């Protein structure tokens with residue numbers, strides 16, 4: 001397991017002066033072009049003359065073929081169809097559960113990444129990786145409410161500067177209502193992950209993204225587009241094609257939301273790319289550089305603060321439990337005669353409560369049962385030790 005000292009995403013590896021690789025996580029609606037975009041950024045990094053290559057992770061368990069080679073592929077360790085059968089799930093539930101299963105192995109993934117991020121003394125010619133590229137399934141809910149999305153992203157961000165590339169299908173976002181719903185998705189991902197985000201307007205070979213950039217920066221332009229959509233009875237229709245039952249209610253809702261989103265836009269970088277033609281990729285990497293700096297400057301301290309807060313809450317919770325137990329044993333802390341006993345008991349209690357602790361919060365008591373079920377599904381014989389280490393790891397992140 002990667003230790004926390006190793007895991008600090010401060011931007012430096014254990015080697016003096018050596019920058020940590022920046023992790024780029026591609027998230028977006030199904031069909032927005034994440035995988036094709038991954039192929040482009042992967043090829044771009046391979047073609048650079050510095051000899052450093054990216055480390056590629058595929059987290060889409062249901063993809064049939066990827067147009068790039070992955071260093072880690074979820075499909076090698078979790079069989080999506082088996083998961084669907086075993087847990088009696090549909091395709092979406094199968095994907096979510098596959099990611100949950102994979103999340104139980106995140107410590108192993110981090111170990112591999114840490115290894116590749118540092119020079120290899122046995123092979124000095126091999127350069128450490130400069131980027132970690134992560135492709136994800138189109139089930140965006142993984143990152144909005146599923147535990148695995150949080151575990152995967154928080155673990156990655158605790159070890160490496162991490163940025164989200166939110167990929168948008170530009171031609172399908174050209175009506176004000178689809179544009180707004182896409183932005184709200186992006187906003188909820190930003191809210192949940194609290195990681196720097198780049199909006200990648202993809203497929204600009206079909207439709208230029210200047211309209212979207214304008215809507216994001218010019219309130220009046222968006223209002224005019226709203227008005228036009230409303231006049232054209234677009235709301236309720238498909239992708240701005242009309243034919244629906246337009247209503248003034250939709251217009252005023254979108255209007256208020258656009259005001260609310262102004263603050264959200266202020267924190268984003270926006271790039272236009274075509275993953276088919278390969279245009280816009282250098283600009284994308286410029287944005288990554290900027291966001292990685294932002295990660296170190298703004299997000300890293302925030303992450304540390306959250307981690308400390310969790311530690312503090314855990315400590316308080318432990319003390320509360322201890323007091324409850326003491327009261328249950330009629331050992332009120334006010335009696336000086338039992339003070340010494342309380343001390344030595346406290347050590348015992350500490351041990352007990354830290355054991356309990358492994359069972360207590362989010363990963364929770366159910367998790368151990370879940371872990372072993374997951375272990376079985378993964379066909380691993382070493383589940384107990386590995387899962388204990390995973391649970392420890394997760395708790396070290398809290």
Ligand SMILES: Nc1nc2c(ncn2[C@@H]2O[C@H](COP(=O)(O)OP(=O)(O)OP(=O)(O)O)[C@@H](O)[C@H]2O)c(=O)[nH]1
Pocket residue numbers: 028029030031032033034035036037060063136137138139202203204205206273274275276277
């Ligand atoms: N014209 C055009 N088509 C694109 C572009 N990028 C992707 N596509 C097409 O969009 C479709 C979906 O692309 P994918 O890369 O599979 O999208 P995805 O987001 O990974 O899809 P899921 O894995 O299902 O979520 C494919 O038919 C691609 O060829 C682009 O820049 N321009």
